Amino acid sequence: MADEAGPDRPSGLRLGAFLRSSGERIVQEWSSRVRALPIARALPELALRDHIPDILDGLARTLEGEGSAVHLRAPDLHALARLEVGFDLQEVVTEYGVLRRCVLDIWSRESGELTPVRDVLAFDQAIDAAIGAAVATYTATRERTLRALDAVSNAALNSEGLHNFLQSFLVGLRETSPIVDSASMYVVEEEELVVRAAVGPAQEESLGARIRLGECLAGRAALAAAPLESVDTREDPRITSAGINKERLRSAYAVPLLIESRVAAVIVVGSEKVRALSDEDRLLVRTLAARAAAILALERSRDETHKALAMLSSFTESSPLGLAFVDTELRYVLVNTALAELHGRRRGEFPGKPIRAFVDPAQLEEVERVLRRVLETGEPVVGREFTMELPPGSGRMLHRLVRYFPVRGADGAIWGVGVVGEDITERRSAEEALRRSRAALSESEQRLRLVVDSLPDLINIVGADERYRLTNKAYEAWFGVPPESLAGKRIVEVIGEENYRTAKPLFERVMRGETVRHEHPFVFRGGRRGFVEVTFVPQVTAAGRVIGFVSLVSDITERKRREAEDLRRLEFEQQLIGIVSHDLRNPLSAITLAATVLLRREDLDERATKTAARILASAERASRLIRDLLDFTSARLGRGIPISPREVELHSFVAGVLEEVRLVYPDREFPSQQAGDGRGAFDTDRIAQVITNITSNAVQYSPPGTPITVKTEGRAEELAVSVHNEGPAIPDEIRPHLFAPMHRGVLPGDSRARSVGLGLYIVKSIVEAHGGRIEVRSTNEEGTTFTVLLPRQARKRGG
Template sequence: MPRTISAIADLIQSRRDELCGRFVERARRELRESRMPDPQLLDSFPALLDALVDALRNGPAPRAPAEPPRVAAVATVHGEQRAGMPVDVVQLVWEYGVVGDLILELAEEQGLRPAIADLRVLEAAITAAIAEGVRRFVQAREVTSRRADARLRAVADHAPAALVLRGRDGRFLFVNRFAAEVLGVPQGELLGRRFEDVVPPAVARRLAGADARAGRGTTVELRETLDTPRGLRTFHTVTFALAGASGPEDPAIVSIGLDVTDAQTALERLRHADELLELGDAFLELDRAWRIVRVNRNQERLSRRSRETTLGRVIWEIWPELARPDSPYWIEYHRVMNERVPSEFEAYFEPLDMWNSVAAYPVTDGGVAVFFRDATRRMRDEQRLRQARDFEQQLIGIVSHDLRNPLNAILLGTSSLLAREDLSDRNVASIARIRSAAERATRLIRDLLDLTRARLGGGIPIQPRPTELRQVAQQVVDELEPSYPDRPILVEASGNTQGHWDPDRIAQVIGNLVTNALKYGARGTPVTVGVAAEDGEVLLSVHNLGVPIPAEIIPTLFEPGGRAAPDPTGRSVGLGLFIVERIADAHGGRVEVRSGEEDGTTFTVRLPRTPREGSPGWRAP
């Protein structure tokens, strides 16, 4: 019959929390695992108390394999949990033993006299818990050990070095994959063999000597060259006795071989690089602490300091002028050092009144390599050139803008005068000449402003909008015809001549090309303006007959001042074709010229129907 009354069971159940607290206090006093948090330290302790209560009230339970006793089940979980912690089996047994001590101590404090039957049940339950807990603990540790050993072998097989473990008799106990590849023998066939079986005799004797010295407690380093499947390779080997080896069956000697062939080659290249460094730019190398560790002769010459006075010293101490936080040397060197990115910059070095072109690079040991080149002459030449260009642009800008206002006043005045009816023919002719000169000066100012914009790098601005090129060409021709009554100007158009262009700028192109054709073409011959659609573009052409343009002049024809022949009027500064090309470029187009004795001269402007966004001078409509 199961027992239903147990004073010990009632005590455990009623004072369960107190027993848990006493367990934690005892563990913190007596065990290393006292550093664990309370929940981890208690682990399965509360469940074990509940299982003991159940055992005391129900008596011993049959140990059915499919359904172990509750105490054993709790101990199974507890053993597995402790196996994953830094706890040894002695401590595990202590935990179960202290459970009985705590229960009996509490019973004694309460004046209880446990029944013999209760004590027997309690002892049997705790013994069963110890047995099951230890069993599960050991099993879990063995599984972990096997897994760790497998992982260790996997790591060794992936290591980029040859690893060989040998017994004290010299026979291989373990050879990793890299070593097997070096020796040219499968891993499984190497086990149980010795070095003399797989390497030349001279090498085997040296390795055997290293084993003997390693067995006496010495770490031995050798460098050997072997004929491997990958060719001749040089290995740096380290041989030592394995700590803790205690018998002939244990792996007693370890050899680790690192392939240093590429490193040797790199060292040779480095020595060669040092020689090359002496031939190139000035050079110095800084370590992580900003100490100068290497300089070349050109650096000595450029800095006017010998290497003996700089090597080993901090760069900021030698040249304190560089240590200002706003110094580009300070800023860029720190950026290279901290961010590990290269930097190129140009900076003035005040102590030597010198401009330096500097290239700084991070090096593998954490420092910085710096190359210098004297850029003083180039920087000063560029500065003088910039000053000359700035003056040129300012002069053109000032003249162009300051002349525009009085010319506008002259044009307005002449227009007002010509509207009067009381002027004589002589006065009308004089005023007309004044207006013509003012208009010519206005066009010259416009060309100068366009030249200024183009040379400043912004391109000639355009504002594309829907435009009919045929109409623009006809309008320009209508405006020019009165000034050239003796020269026919024809407009020939075909296909779809619509697109998105800046009509004012296109009119400027047509006007410049037609004016050039009228000035340089043969007298009495027509000038033809062609507008035609072709392959997604619209072609604008201006043709005239006359003396062809010399072939050697064509490459410079579109430069400022470029012209095919001297201006017969003497009034042009030679900006017309330059501006034509820049306007075409701003539209994403191009200008072509063809000139010959029989066919005459033709300028062709190829315009895409829509300028590419981002073309020089492009502005959103």
């Protein structure tokens, strides 16, 4: 290396000129070398090199004796840009070391000679001064930035709730940057920006103000998702929102807070001091905005995590399934109450404990084997069932269905095993009960099939398509075909066209949902004609749709024949009785009139008088018999016995009837009793006929000399007449037919026929015509009592 410069000019002057003339080459080579540093790769090209030309110019001026350390100082923006990507002091110094080597290497290559010692020393002194200035700038900027970031961090740590954090953040921002006089925080809520925090003169009044996206400075910054600046705010038409005091501020700067590339809020800072914020101040605001966005994202993530954990906890606790998480050491990490209860333990006993502390020893080996298999293979194991006695010795067997599946982290590594346990004891019990029910049902079906097949009637189930689904064995007897061959066949194919035409309208009715009962002619096997009774019941789904019907068909040919014979016999009997009764009334009336006239004559001797009296008594008995026959005919023909009710007092009316009965039976006593209000409406002639008939029976079927007690009673809604006689009870074999026509009671040893057996039948018919009823009580100890119960007001019937 030479000791001196050339004679023409000092070496410092030559090196300074070289720095000016070769500045671009120096910047390019320096940029290339610095890019080799990993930390520098994160810097944008402009932020990396835009200050180097000024540094080279400052070095040249210093070497030429025209500059000072002020010209070697990099701007604060240089330091902030490097702080943003994580530069430390060593890396800042390294940048200048690279610059030193670039300058000397290029100088040596282009001058073709060794650099003089004095030049090197002068250049080193200038570079050292530049390094010192850069370190001072970096340190000052770093301290300022750290103070601002500390303020943000403290705001996050010491604030409760989003509003308090935002307010504290703006206070810290204002204190850190002296040129900032006011600041507002606009939070994105749906499609609007809402002022949620504000500091500065009169800014509190803007809290709660709303603007639309794209409106004013904040709205436009949010819509563009990029910072926007307002220079000379008073004249800027974009400044229209309540969040900025347009009259006082000279400049404003809006920076969006981005969370996952989406705008969450916008910070707007304003200054009354400067017309435009410096690059360093704008970068500081952006740095703090980025930190605030990161804190907001963290808070939002924390809130979402808390909500997710709360939802997970609520889900696991409300789940009827037992849920657990087992780590790779086979220890419980998480257990819900349902799974703890499956083990008969409390939930808090599980976390951190090995599974062997809770699993039944008889099943422990199997459970551990399954868990390790899931951990090793990463494949789930489903449907493993365990049966245990719980509590031990109780004899109560419980069934558990357990599923195991791997739980993986974000990197795919297996963290542990998820366990889902389900108590299926009730299911197993239900399945066993269902199995027993099916067996019982099968047995019942077999018994039902035996019963159905033993019936002579046709029983079948028919679908909506009129095809047989089920038939019984009677089809073989009726049509000569085995029932198992009928499934799927149409009805017309089995019963024939003639029978089908008769039944078709009935099929249509039942398919409309109507239950059908009908009797109609039927052509049987071999051409025999007869009658059938059919019952069709629709099969209806839960939705109300008819899908078929159940059919019961009975052969009623014999019943129809008997009914026809009975009807012919009944008609003949009724005609005979009607003719006899009607044709006998005229001669009997003549006999009664003649006997009555004879008895009124005073010239008859005693013998003739007795003969006339017997004739009159016999004629009256014959008249009563004819009246009974006529009443019987009327009742049997379905017309009922006609009545004409009128208002009567029961007690006095019955007393009058008893006087007439006493005349007929002078040798018997008829004591009477009355109770209650006897007023009512009934047919006096018919009720007199009832009382006379019952009292006459009481006389005939009671021991001679015993009293016949008659009691009348007025009750709340009805009138009662009871006739009691002593003597043996009515025989059991007679009681079922007591009120049937043509039946009469005969006392032991008494073969005389006192009547044709119509009396009590007509009594019952008269009482029922009044809407009443008749009751009989008969024992050997108490005797026999007939009680007639009539409504107080009977209605007229017939005529």
